[in-house]
Amino acid sequence: MGKQSQRSVGEESAGEVVMGLRESFASGKTRSYEWRAAQLKGIIRMIDEKEENIMEALEADLSKPKLESFVHEISLAKSSCGLALKELKRWMKPEKVSSMLTAFPSSAEIVPEPLGVVLVISAWNYPFLLSIDPVIGAIAAGNAVVLKPSEIAPSISALFSTILPDYVDSSCIRVVEGSIPETTALLAQKFDKIIYTGNAKVGRIVMSAAAKHLTPVVLELGGKCPVVVDSNVDLKVTSKRIVVGKWGSNNGQACLAPDYIITTKSFAPKLVDALKVSIENFYGENPLQSEDISRVVNSNHFARLSSLLDDEKVSGKIIHGGQKDEKLLKIAPTLLLDVPDDSLLMQEEIFGPLLPIITVDKLEDCFDVINSKPKPLAAYLFSRNKKFEERFVKTVSAGGILINDTTMHFANPNLPFGGVGESGVGSYHGKFSFDSFSHKKAVLHRSFGGEVSARYPPYTPRKQKL
Numbered sequence: 297m298g299k300q301s302q303r304s305v306g307e308e309s310a311g312e313v314v315m316g317l318r319e320s321f322a323s324g325k326t327r328s329y330e331w332r333a334a335q336l337k338g339i340i341r342m343i344d345e346k347e348e349n350i351m352e353a354l355e356a357d358l359s360k361p362k363l364e365s366f367v368h369e370i371s372l373a374k375s376s377c378g379l380a381l382k383e384l385k386r387w388m389k390p391e392k393v394s395s396m397l398t399a400f401p402s403s404a405e406i407v408p409e410p411l412g413v414v415l416v417i418s419a420w421n422y423p424f425l426l427s428i429d430p431v432i433g434a435i436a437a438g439n440a441v442v443l444k445p446s447e448i449a450p451s452i453s454a455l456f457s458t459i460l461p462d463y464v465d466s467s468c469i470r471v472v473e474g475s476i477p478e479t480t481a482l483l484a485q486k487f488d489k490i491i492y493t494g495n496a497k498v499g500r501i502v503m504s505a506a507a508k509h510l511t512p513v514v515l516e517l518g519g520k521c522p523v524v525v526d527s528n529v530d531l532k533v534t535s536k537r538i539v540v541g542k543w544g545s546n547n548g549q550a551c552l553a554p555d556y557i558i559t560t561k562s563f564a565p566k567l568v569d570a571l572k573v574s575i576e577n578f579y580g581e582n583p584l585q586s587e588d589i590s591r592v593v594n595s596n597h598f599a600r601l602s603s604l605l606d607d608e609k610v611s612g613k614i615i616h617g618g619q620k621d622e623k624l625l626k627i628a629p630t631l632l633l634d635v636p637d638d639s640l641l642m643q644e645e646i647f648g649p650l651l652p653i654i655t656v657d658k659l660e661d662c663f664d665v666i667n668s669k670p671k672p673l674a675a676y677l678f679s680r681n682k683k684f685e686e687r688f689v690k691t692v693s694a695g696g697i698l699i700n701d702t703t704m705h706f707a708n709p710n711l712p713f714g715g716v717g718e719s720g721v722g723s724y725h726g727k728f729s730f731d732s733f734s735h736k737k738a739v740l741h742r743s744f745g746g747e748v749s750a751r752y753p754p755y756t757p758r759k760q761k762l
């Protein structure tokens with residue numbers, strides 16, 4: 297497949313990149329099943345052949361443990377691509393729907409069509425998966441694509457720019473590297489859909505830029521994901537699943553990582569003990585030296601997290617961990633008990649290895665705490681009480697809800713992945729990705745039969761009585 301040079305993109309050349317993609321899209325070649333399948337096969341081949349390079353880049357950008365890189369990024373990307381390839385013909389088929397009597401005889405169908413040129417702006421924390429997964433959806437739906445990986449994961453960004461053109465049709469799929477100026481230049485162009493993964497502040501910038509062109513957006517944002525723990529749980533399993541969901545998800549730098557725990561005052565001591573045991577079992581006595589935990593991505597985020605910890609409202613509340621190593625960019629898994637709600641730690645998404653535990657008198661008080669904050673991307677409940685579980689699902693508005701585990705719902709392609717309110721707009725994954733990057737065209741087919749004179753003027757008194 298043809299390689300095109302990846303020049304650095306200023307305002308003018310961002311326009312050129314998009315113009316080139318528009319021409320390729322207008323040629324019609326991205327629409328065929330064969331083209332789409334060839335690109336998806338190319339991506340699978342890229343993942344297979346460049347697995348080591350991807351692992352190395354993730355190690356360089358985040359010192360991500362190899363197992364996490366493989367399970368959370370490489371293997372999920374490959375299965376997403378495999379699923380799209382397997383289901384593509386079925387997804388592309390028009391869907392027959394029933395027609396109405398007043399249009400008899402007629403038939404109706406919904407025809408999925410590609411939108412055109414899609415912009416994917418990706419984040420640094422799962423820099424491989426969060427870049428390639430939306431690209432897979434956009435290609436499956438027959439679009440041309442620009443991928444703008446995050447500059448905060450520079451090794452993965454450079455890798456995409458180097459290797460992707462060897463595996464896909466680069467007249468239709470381009471990588472543009474860069475930070476704010478390059479992204480701003482891209483956002484000035486007209487796209488047919490933009491999918492942005494990152495924080496809500498930039499989400500607003502993306503949405504405003506898109507509004508100028510009436511471009512629809514998917515915003516994959518974050519938030520404070522609560523974990524509610526009942527006293528009737530299997531404590532060992534619960535603590536392991538919370539600990540792996542927090543520190544085993546890129547050291548808490550994950551949109552779905554537990555942000556804070558809510559439990560009852562009476563149960564908190566038992567839960568805290570169990571969490572401490574799991575942390576030590578997983579990461580040893582000196583977690584700063586553990587190779588099974590990612591580092592904090594860079595010194596800016598290290599400083600941000602340090603200042604959250606050093607806040608005078610918070611620093612006295614540390615009950616486990618709290619050690620830092622600025623050189624290694626590591627902060628130990630840290631538990632905090634009953635930090636005040638007006639501290640920054642409880643007001644902002646933490647996105648790092650700090651886990652506050654909030655205690656309430658009765659478990660149902662959790663709803664007041666959760667509902668006092670913007671809607672999260674995920675909400676987790678550990679409980680054996682089915683009635684409470686039902687109430688939780690009904691009462692809590694979140695992008696997704698997971699009972700008795702953390703983060704796992706992300707890997708189910710039959711569930712839409714996306715936020716609600718402050719945690720995002722729209723969703724993707726599996727068939728939802730295909731739908732997200734397609735227009736559902738309504739088509740009604742009629743013949744020349746079935747004429748009804750009452751439809752046509754003049755609207756005589758007799759016709760008006762009908």
Ligand code: NAD
Pocket residue numbers: 417418419420421422426444445446447448474475476479480493494495496498501515516517518519550551552645647673715720
């Ligand atoms: P980031 O810093 O990598 O930024 C994301 C993208 O926005 C990058 O490509 C960057 O170049 C671009 N960008 C930054 N500033 C910009 C500006 N002023 N104008 C235009 N583009 C700009 O990532 P981040 O925001 O630090 O990511 C962390 C956030 O993302 C957290 O809130 C997290 O919860 C959320 N997140 C959400 C998901 C999800 O799937 N819902 C996944 C991962 C992260």
